[in-house]
Amino acid sequence: xxxKSGSAALRFAEQLAYAALGAAVGVAAGALGGLFGAxxxxxxxxxxxxxxxYVWFLPAAGLFTAAILRMxxxxxxxxxxxxxxxSRGERDVFPLRNAAVQFAGTWCAHLFCASVGREGAxxxxxxxxxxxxxxxxxxxxxDRILLVAGMAAGFSALFKTPxxxxxxxxxxxxxxxxxxxxxxxxxxxxxxxxxTVLLFGFAPAAVPVSxxxxxxxxxxxxxxxxxxxxxxxxxxxxxxxKYMSAFFEAAMPNRFVRAAAAGLLLAALLYLSGGRYSGLxxxxxxxxxxxxxxxxxxxxxxxxxxxxxxxxxxxxxxxTLFAAGACLGASxxxxxxxxxxxxxxxxxxxxxxxxxxxxxxPAIIGCELFGGxxxxxxxxxxxxxxxxNFGRSVYNQKVQETVGEAVAAGIRRRKxxxxxxxxxxx
Numbered sequence: 565x566x567x568k569s570g571s572a573a574l575r576f577a578e579q580l581a582y583a584a585l586g587a588a589v590g591v592a593a594g595a596l597g598g599l600f601g602a603x604x605x606x607x608x609x610x611x612x613x614x615x616x617x618y619v620w621f622l623p624a625a626g627l628f629t630a631a632i633l634r635m636x637x638x639x640x641x642x643x644x645x646x647x648x649x650x651s652r653g654e655r656d657v658f659p660l661r662n663a664a665v666q667f668a669g670t671w672c673a674h675l676f677c678a679s680v681g682r683e684g685a686x687x688x689x690x691x692x693x694x695x696x697x698x699x700x701x702x703x704x705x706x707d708r709i710l711l712v713a714g715m716a717a718g719f720s721a722l723f724k725t726p727x728x729x730x731x732x733x734x735x736x737x738x739x740x741x742x743x744x745x746x747x748x749x750x751x752x753x754x755x756x757x758x759x760t761v762l763l764f765g766f767a768p769a770a771v772p773v774s775x776x777x778x779x780x781x782x783x784x785x786x787x788x789x790x791x792x793x794x795x796x797x798x799x800x801x802x803x804x805x806k807y808m809s810a811f812f813e814a815a816m817p818n819r820f821v822r823a824a825a826a827g828l829l830l831a832a833l834l835y836l837s838g839g840r841y842s843g844l845x846x847x848x849x850x851x852x853x854x855x856x857x858x859x860x861x862x863x864x865x866x867x868x869x870x871x872x873x874x875x876x877x878x879x880x881x882x883x884t885l886f887a888a889g890a891c892l893g894a895s896x897x898x899x900x901x902x903x904x905x906x907x908x909x910x911x912x913x914x915x916x917x918x919x920x921x922x923x924x925x926p927a928i929i930g931c932e933l934f935g936g937x938x939x940x941x942x943x944x945x946x947x948x949x950x951x952x953n954f955g956r957s958v959y960n961q962k963v964q965e966t967v968g969e970a971v972a973a974g975i976r977r978r979k980x981x982x983x984x985x986x987x988x989x990x
Contacts, residue, residue: 830871865884
């Protein structure tokens with residue numbers, strides 16, 4: 565009994581320490597994330613003000629990004645792949661200098677009107693801070709635990725959705741599992757980052773939308789069909805991202821040639837579009853809510869974002885996925901008999917969930933942004949999107965076990981529990 569009570573006390577003390585450390589990581593990541601997000605918004609607005617001139621500097625922005633990635637990545641890999649590998653213990657360090665690379669690369673991309681997001685950069689900035697704190701702490705696994713907490717803090721600081729950010733960090737790196745040991749640190753980090761950015765004056769981006777229609781059987785199937793469309797859109801984005809990367813790398817093996825040549829091509833295409841598909845895509849989100857979206861906006865925005873990320877620009881894809889999903893909702897909602905405003909909200913998060921192969925995070929983010937009344941509708945659409953992305957993800961995720969594999973294994977072993985349950989990963 566003494567050993568058990570002593571062990572429980574030690575575990576409790578460890579979690580208290582992780583709560584304090586998570587809060588510290590959240591404050592630091594929140595301050596950096598707030599600065600980073602403000603910079604993205606101001607530089608993007610400035611670039612779009614002079615779009616017809618600044619867009620032609622995209623080749624130079626591509627060369628600059630390629631140069632800093634090469635200089636900073638000589639001794640340690642950069643990007644979300646390296647981040648996920650570090651979170652799983654497959655890589656020793658996710659260095660703090662990655663935060664500086666993401667600041668410089670993403671700010672440069674948005675100044676010159678590239679169609680990229682900001683989430684990937686924000687998550688990596690938070691993770692770099694968390695990993696640095698974790699390496700300085702003499703606790704088992706602290707580097708990985710606080711790295712995951714930093715991911716939650718970075719996401720929370722940018723999108724002001726602390727609960728969704730928490731579940732995004734816990735579920736995104738491993739399919740079929742949750743990083744439960746990182747739960748306490750991530751919880752405190754996410755909310756600390758959220759309160760920090762509120763102190764800086766960044767208000768949550770909640771949008772009041774009515775979800776007062778009844779969830780009947782016909783509505784359920786319409787929602788499921790719309791979720792399937794969102795899942796296919798996420799699948800298209802992941803596929804385009806994969807094959808565009810392979811094409812550009814084969815056609816132009818030199819990263820500097822690739823950045824300059826592809827940057828010029830993409831600048832010309834953006835110029836021809838009049839800047840409609842430049843930047844984060846917030847203009848498309850506003851158009852979707854106002855009824856000014858056209859049917860091809862979703863696909864074109866997805867393809868532009870995939871192309872920019874494939875040739876070496878940094879920033880991420882989540883906000884652009886929000887925009888594409890909102891456009892899909894505006895176009896398909898009415899055809900399926902779903903109120904258009906509600907469909908815009910549902911598509912906003914479901915395409916993001918499909919492209920990142922996450923289920924809990926998008927549904928929760930939807931509730932935080934559009935109100936708790938949306939939960940039943942979010943659940944149906946996000947689940948359908950999760951099923952119809954065919955297991956694809958834009959990230960380097962590690963599959964624990966699919967539902968089908970768990971059911972088959974359970975039948976073979978004649979166990980009563982057939983579905984995979986979240987478990988501790990380290």
